[in-house]
Amino acid sequence: MSRDHVVSSTELQSLRDLELVTRKSVEGLRQGLHRSPFHGFSAEFSQYRHYRPGDDLKYVDWKAFGRTDRLYTRQFRETTNLAALFVIDVSRSMSFAGKFDLARQVTAILGTLVLDQGDAAGVLAVDDRARLVPPRSGHHHLRVFLSQLAHLAPTGGASLGAALRQAATVMKRRGVVIVVSDFYEDQEALPQLHRLARMGHDVVVIQTLAHEELALDMGGAAEFVDMESGRTLMVQPSTVREGYTAAVQQWLATVHDTAVRDGMEYLRLVTGAPLEPALRRFLMQRRGGR
């Protein structure tokens, strides 16, 4: 499966100079780009501690000894590799106006970046059954990752909460959990996200929405059918648009505030808007906040 099936090479190439780094400490098995909760002896100074017999003398800070007449050993933050799990919402609401394509595209780009930088990436979606590609690294895994993405389709019921519950069991060590959804299931999803954040995961919330559903941008009265429940409603968009957009904006603010309050990263992507600048800004912000 070529990566071109889910993401254009031009967009990928334009972001190749960036990397997805974590803003929290993650637990990896190998040395990598990302901060580890364990202190080691790598390049990045972390702190002093009192010398203990057996410490390598090359890490003893002799200047400090000269000033204080005490032996201190320099500790360095250990960097490790990253395990990123992409949780994709495959409920039917995601099939509206290219939202799922956008979700798949951003997942493919970020997953490719993660794998290209030598970290582990996996994908999880739950519809009638769990579809999981566990986080692994290596370029050979990219094929599996993208193949799974290509086979996903937004045909399931509302199951984002179940997917997040499963993500908590999949991510045994602290890593990055990137959730791509429209978050219409926020009542079930936000508590699970909060739980993941409390577990120490670096949680990234990417809310993908269609321009049409933000502004109710459609004319003429019609019978609206809920893509999740099948419920119908007769609506004259011109008469309810004002109240609708206000309620949607309030809802978006609630999702954003909740995510940020719990220490998550929040990124909203809207169909039709250029993806590359938004992602670049997002990745640059993460790198800057490291």
Place this chain on the structure above:
Amino acid sequence: MSVFWLSSSALLGLALIAVPIAIHLLVRQQSRRVAYPSLRFLQPSQLAAFRRRNVQDAPLLACRAAILAAAVMALAGPVLQTPSRTAGYAARVARAVILEPGVAPEVAADAAGDAFAARTFARAQVVDAIADATRWLNGQPPAGREVVFAGALRRGSLSAGQLGAIPPSVGIRFVTTEGGGTRESVLRVLKSGANGVFLHERQVRLEDDETAVSDGVATLVPADMVRIVAAPAEQPLADAALRAALDAGLRWTDPAVRVLVAWAGAGEVDVQRLRNGASLVRMERPSPAATAATAVSEAIEGVTVASTEGTEPVRIGAEQLRAWTRPPGPVHGEARPADEGDRRWLWGVALALLAAEHWLRRARTGSAAVESAAEVRVA
């Protein structure tokens, strides 16, 4: 038991029920369906045209169709005809109640009784009231017909001739009301009229009012009913005064009473000779002479004015009323309840369905509002 319709053509209106259903189906075929991620932020548009094509409004549609059906059937006037009901309709009576002026309207209701149709006629002239009542009764559907006279029914207020204007097939009944007395006091006064004629004046005085009614009979006055005697020199003046008094008219006690008027100065011998059993009225010689006729008239009246007082029945006698009373004649034509039917029940059903429809609408609106409120809280 059978059912017939008073206006069966109105049943064509049942086709109206198909209209909302047809609109529902036709519009539904053309309605645009939009798959949408979530309806949680959408409010239903309160448009009747949309509601019609909403599938979940089927109970409401059925309720409204039932309202239309009930209304149309009510207009068509269904009649459930049972044997007992037919018999009941055959026995029914339409009553025209003729009220005497001044009779309380409540009397009309009592007089109408259990009539299936009743109307009150109160005219100044009973002849006019009878004509109106007859005309109204002729317009009634097949049924027994009756005219009821309600009032004091005073003597003279009705006559057989007047009642003759009522068709023989129409029954007649009388309802007498209280008040006005049953008898009246009568004062009869005799008065001598001009040219020797007595006027028999009848004054009626009802027990409870001041109305006087006069009638009278004429009787010839005997030539020697009243005589006058005076001094010989004044006898011509006295005779002239008596004639003038008689010409003006005098109240008179009784045709059998004779009066002798004696002026002062008249010879006693002549008085006794002429009296001959007559009542004697002595009086001063009138002075001046011009007042002689008045003086004579007053003098005689003081003696002769008298009255006989008695009582007479006020109302038409019960015997007479019984004689005039007759039952309603046989009903011509089939006595079908063509005037009422059972539409009132169907109107009631339609009203109940309207209430149910209102309740359904409120329930729908309420549940939609609750859903919206819940969604807002969730948001």
